[in-house]
Amino acid sequence: MPQRRQLALGEPAVPQPARGPAGATLDEVRSEFHSAAAFARPDLDELTVIEHLERPLAPGAYIRTAVDRRTLDRDRTARLMRASLQVVDHWRDFQSKIPEAATGDAIVIACVPDDRMRWISEQMSDHDTIGLCAPGPSAGAGQFIWWSFILGQHAAAASIQAVESLADAGLSDDSTVSEFMRATATTTGRQLVGSS
Numbered sequence: 001m002p003q004r005r006q007l008a009l010g011e012p013a014v015p016q017p018a019r020g021p022a023g024a025t026l027d028e029v030r031s032e033f034h035s036a037a038a039f040a041r042p043d044l045d046e047l048t049v050i051e052h053l054e055r056p057l058a059p060g061a062y063i064r065t066a067v068d069r070r071t072l073d074r075d076r077t078a079r080l081m082r083a084s085l086q087v088v089d090h091w092r093d094f095q096s097k098i099p100e101a102a103t104g105d106a107i108v109i110a111c112v113p114d115d116r117m118r119w120i121s122e123q124m125s126d127h128d129t130i131g132l133c134a135p136g137p138s139a140g141a142g143q144f145i146w147w148s149f150i151l152g153q154h155a156a157a158a159s160i161q162a163v164e165s166l167a168d169a170g171l172s173d174d175s176t177v178s179e180f181m182r183a184t185a186t187t188t189g190r191q192l193v194g195s196s
Contacts, residue, residue, distance in 0.1 A: 034049075050066065050067075052064050052065065052066050052067065052123070053067060057078075057081065057082060057085070057106075057108055058082075058085050058091065058094070058095070060106060061094075061105065061106035061107075061108060062105055062106070062107055062108070063078045063082070063107075063109075063110055063133075064107055064109045064110065064123070065077075065078055065110045066110075070112055073112045074110040074111070074112065076135070077110040077133060077134060077145070078110040080135055080143055080145040081108065081133045081145050081147065083145075084145045094147070097149075098131050098149060099129040099131075099149060099151070099155075100129065101124075101128050101129055101130055102128045102156075106131060107130050107131065108130075108131035108132065108147065109123060109130060109131065110133060111134040111177045113134050113135070113177055113178035113181075114176050114177070114178065115134070115176065116173065116174060116175070116176060116177075117166065117171060117172070117173050117174070117175045117176070117177070118173035118174065120132055120150065120177070121150075124152055125152055126152040126154045126155075127155055127156065128151075128155060129150070129151045129152065129155045130150060131147060131148070132147065132148060132149065132177060132180075133146060133147035134146050134147075134177045134178065134181065146181045148180070148181060148184045169184075170183065171183055
């Protein structure tokens with residue numbers, strides 16, 4: 001028999017819409033976006049709109065999660081990444097290596113291991129640099145989080161020296177994030193526990 005949820009005194013019986021800092025509901029924001037986008041793109045009805053949420057990850061860095069069928073998995077990845085950065089050495093490593101995106105902030109995409117690199121490249125321009133993270137293998141009671149970044153062809157990240165192109169690493173747009181992480185570990189000499 002399904003359990004019934006008990007309502008606390010004063011709790012509304014009907015869920016209220018979530019409101020953002022400006023007081024607008026998500027439905028109101030979506031409606032405003034579609035109105036503005038329809039003005040700019042008369043062919044909007046022919047396009048597929050994909051939503052992403054960006055939340056603070058660390059000072060000057062945001063984590064992007066797609067609103068799709070894997071949202072819960074991506075939220076778990078974001079939580080793992082955020083927890084990892086609570087360790088001082090991890091935070092320092094991240095801070096010293098993660099490049100800024102074209103917007104001036106560091107953007108990290110929360111991935112699942114079987115996401116395709118095409119999905120990542122669709123979220124950036126040739127002038128962009130973007131981080132990506134994905135859960136690694138479990139280790140006892142914990143879980144590893146892998147992160148790296150990719151640079152667009154014309155990225156202005158002068159301090160970053162690309163080791164090799166995706167093609168030189170034997171990767172393509174059809175490669176998975178997991179394959180990218182293994183290739184990154186190989187070219188940089190970093191150990192990825194559990195990679196094969």
